[in-house]
Amino acid sequence: MTDPLLDIRHLTTEFQTESGTVRALKGVDLTVESGQTVALVGESGSGKSVTSLSVMRLLARSGASINGEIRFRRRDGVVIDLAGESEAGMRRVRGNEISMIFQEPMTSLNPTVKVGAQIAEAARLHLKVDRREAQRRAIDMLALVEIPDPELRAEIYPHQLSGGMRQRVMIAMALICRPALLIADEPTTALDVTVQLQILSLIRRLQKEIGMGVLFITHNLGVVAELADRVAVMYAGRVVEQAETSEIFKRPSHPYTRGLLSSMPVIDYEARERGQLPRLREIPGSVPDPAVPPPGCAFEPRCSWRLEACRAEVPPLFDVGGTHRSRCLRWSDLDG
Numbered sequence: 285m286t287d288p289l290l291d292i293r294h295l296t297t298e299f300q301t302e303s304g305t306v307r308a309l310k311g312v313d314l315t316v317e318s319g320q321t322v323a324l325v326g327e328s329g330s331g332k333s334v335t336s337l338s339v340m341r342l343l344a345r346s347g348a349s350i351n352g353e354i355r356f357r358r359r360d361g362v363v364i365d366l367a368g369e370s371e372a373g374m375r376r377v378r379g380n381e382i383s384m385i386f387q388e389p390m391t392s393l394n395p396t397v398k399v400g401a402q403i404a405e406a407a408r409l410h411l412k413v414d415r416r417e418a419q420r421r422a423i424d425m426l427a428l429v430e431i432p433d434p435e436l437r438a439e440i441y442p443h444q445l446s447g448g449m450r451q452r453v454m455i456a457m458a459l460i461c462r463p464a465l466l467i468a469d470e471p472t473t474a475l476d477v478t479v480q481l482q483i484l485s486l487i488r489r490l491q492k493e494i495g496m497g498v499l500f501i502t503h504n505l506g507v508v509a510e511l512a513d514r515v516a517v518m519y520a521g522r523v524v525e526q527a528e529t530s531e532i533f534k535r536p537s538h539p540y541t542r543g544l545l546s547s548m549p550v551i552d553y554e555a556r557e558r559g560q561l562p563r564l565r566e567i568p569g570s571v572p573d574p575a576v577p578p579p580g581c582a583f584e585p586r587c588s589w590r591l592e593a594c595r596a597e598v599p600p601l602f603d604v605g606g607t608h609r610s611r612c613l614r615w616s617d618l619d620g
């Protein structure tokens with residue numbers, strides 16, 4: 285059996301702050317296979333972005349320390365541990381083997397450089413092609429992400445494009461090296477719903493064409509239902525449940541997942557046609573402060589299924605069946 289494309293094992297990420305150590309990730313386990321889309325869902329502050337930034341090792345400036353393993357299978361089949369990779373090694377991985385797209389394209393686009401030249405730069409850097417070839421590939425990429433008149437658009441600056449078009453440019457830049465893994469952090473949240481659906485279907489099409497794995501961070505369960513093969517639900521720095529998407533919707537086996545789903549409106553396909561996606565609503569209470577985590581299960585203070593035993597220790601990941609795992613002592617009571 286080949287190794288997974290991405291295999292995160294017991295990842296802990298800590299920040300030193302003035303008020304002490306903040307353990308943002310407390311042992312995250314997560315895998316993404318080639319060609320698979322895994323949605324990472326959970327409320328604000330649960331650790332989704334810190335997970336992706338840890339994989340990309342983009343937290344050095346904030347003084348984060350990372351422990352655990354981030355095993356990544358390179359194109360040549362060699363498995364490396366990104367957690368221990370040098371900065372020079374990471375520069376060969378970022379934008380080449382693993383790319384990332386964000387909610388706000390201007391965080392990755394340079395406002396002073398023409399669109400085509402920016403995309404071409406990634407190709408020159410990693411694919412070692414000359415300027416003319418890189419420009420040609422950049423224009424091909426603009427066409428692939430369905431930007432009309434790609435030769436003309438290559439010559440303009442990012443601010444001259446609409447939000448949706450900028451998002452397409454960022455996707456073109458992220459995918460020009462045909463990465464094995466794309467990390468998408470809420471890439472469509474800031475866009476209006478019709479454009480969101482267009483971008484999502486674009487990502488899905490390109491994923492099939494390139495055969496890449498996608499780790500898709502979202503608040504939106506409608507997006508999950510549309511796009512994901514698997515779902516990992518995060519709560520307070522841990523993955524509390526993971527399973528195939530249909531399993532998560534049919535048999536949620538963690539009270540937090542049940543809470544997320546019960547607050548989700550039924551997917552209305554006619555509404556979808558009108559470009560409306562259901563949004564995830566809030567569960568009463570809030571994510572615990574990572575500086576003062578509760579003992580035992582972090583969801584216990586908000587949980588209507590709690591037992592005395594839930595306060596004693598952090599529950600392990602129980603095997604619900606197949607590849608479905610839940611970090612709840614009462615997973616079997618929740619079934620059905």
Ligand SMILES: Nc1ncnc2c1ncn2[C@@H]1O[C@H](COP(=O)(O)OP(=O)(O)OP(=O)(O)O)[C@@H](O)[C@H]1O
Pocket residue numbers: 299301306308326327328329330331332333334335346574
């Ligand atoms: N640079 C930092 N210094 C200290 N704490 C941080 C830092 N970055 C993130 N954190 C903390 O880590 C926790 C996880 O944050 P993260 O941004 O990953 O959450 P998230 O699930 O992505 O939320 P959102 O959906 O709002 O983006 C939060 O409690 C946050 O305050």
